[in-house]
Amino acid sequence: xxxxxxxxxxxxxxxxxxxxxxxxxxxxxxxxxxxxxxxxxxxxxxxxxxxxxxxxxxxxxxxxxxxxxxxxxxxxxxxxxxxxxxxxxxxxxxxxxxxxxxxxxxxxxxxxxxxxxxxxxxxxxxxxxxxxxxxxxxxxxxxxxxxxxxxxxxxxxxxxxxxxxxxxxxxxxxxxxxxxxxxxxxxxxxxxxxxxxxxxxxxxxxxxxxxxxxxxxxx
Numbered sequence: 001x002x003x004x005x006x007x008x009x010x011x012x013x014x015x016x017x018x019x020x021x022x023x024x025x026x027x028x029x030x031x032x033x034x035x036x037x038x039x040x041x042x043x044x045x046x047x048x049x050x051x052x053x054x055x056x057x058x059x060x061x062x063x064x065x066x067x068x069x070x071x072x073x074x075x076x077x078x079x080x081x082x083x084x085x086x087x088x089x090x091x092x093x094x095x096x097x098x099x100x101x102x103x104x105x106x107x108x109x110x111x112x113x114x115x116x117x118x119x120x121x122x123x124x125x126x127x128x129x130x131x132x133x134x135x136x137x138x139x140x141x142x143x144x145x146x147x148x149x150x151x152x153x154x155x156x157x158x159x160x161x162x163x164x165x166x167x168x169x170x171x172x173x174x175x176x177x178x179x180x181x182x183x184x185x186x187x188x189x190x191x192x193x194x195x196x197x198x199x200x201x202x203x204x205x206x207x208x209x210x211x212x213x214x215x216x217x218x219x
Contacts, residue, residue, distance in 0.1 A: 081106075081194045082182045086143075086172035089159035094141060094172050097198060103217065104139045104194035108180060111161045112150050113188040115207035120167055122210040127169035137196070138217060142171035145180055149188070193217070 081104075085095040096104065107123060109116035123140060130136040146155040153161075155173045162171060174180055183192065183203075191208065193201040193216055204216060 079200050080198055081192070081200045082179075084172075084179050084182075086174060086179065088170040088172045089155070089162055090170070092170065094170060096194070099139045099194075100198045101196050102137050102139050103196055104141060104192075105213075105217065106141050106143065106192040106194060107189060108143045108183070108185045108191070109189045110144065110150055110152055111158055112152065116189040119189060119207045119209075119213075120165070122208070122213060124167050124169060125210065126213060140169045142169060143174055143179060144171050145174045145177050148174065148177040148180065191216075193219075 081096060083095065083097045085093060087093050096106075105123075105126070109120070111117075123142070126138075127140040130138050130140065144155075144158045145152055146158060147153070152158070155175065158171065158173065162168075172179075183190075187205045189207060190203060190205045192203040195201050201219070202216075204212075208216075
């Protein structure tokens with residue numbers, strides 16, 4: 001699928017409710033229930049890895065958008081993003097609501113996830129570009145779950161992984177998995193875009209190329 005098709009899907013991947021990401025336009029069903037379709041790694045509620053996609057960039061399967069879907073997506077775009085305060089790998093605290101007035105790129109990932117690792121260099125490049133801007137309007141935040149899904153390591157292990165690979169963008173530690181549950185995360189990677197008004201613009205499950213990142217940020 002080309003990046004224009006994927007970002008068109010992103011425009012309608014708006015949550016109907018924040019109790020789970022099952023209202024998306026494109027879903028796939030397995031024994032654990034309905035989860036977003038993705039080329040990433042799908043996980044069950046008990047943390048087991050259900051399926052793993054290729055490490056090449058990709059996202060939700062292309063589906064036909066109906067008028068009802070588009071209408072629901074438009075209505076859902078006014079939903080406030082669930083607030084949180086979490087600490088990153090440097091010990092710095094981040095509160096989502098403090099970033100109102102900026103667009104937030106919120107990326108849920110895991111160290112053991114090949115599609116996550118595939119897109120991280122592009123996320124780092126995006127972060128470094130924002131650092132060079134005098135008045136950057138984009139905030140990059142990663143979210144990792146120490147000891148939560150797929151036998152993830154400790155917060156120290158995650159911080160070491162980031163340091164060893166040269167990733168300096170902030171990654172907050174969801175130590176009890178509550179943020180992942182709040183956002184209904186069932187696949188890695190999954191990226192949410194939060195508007196300047198603090199509402200959920202949409203989410204995209206699956207690894208992204210830099211072109212796709214740029215397109216969804218522009219949207």
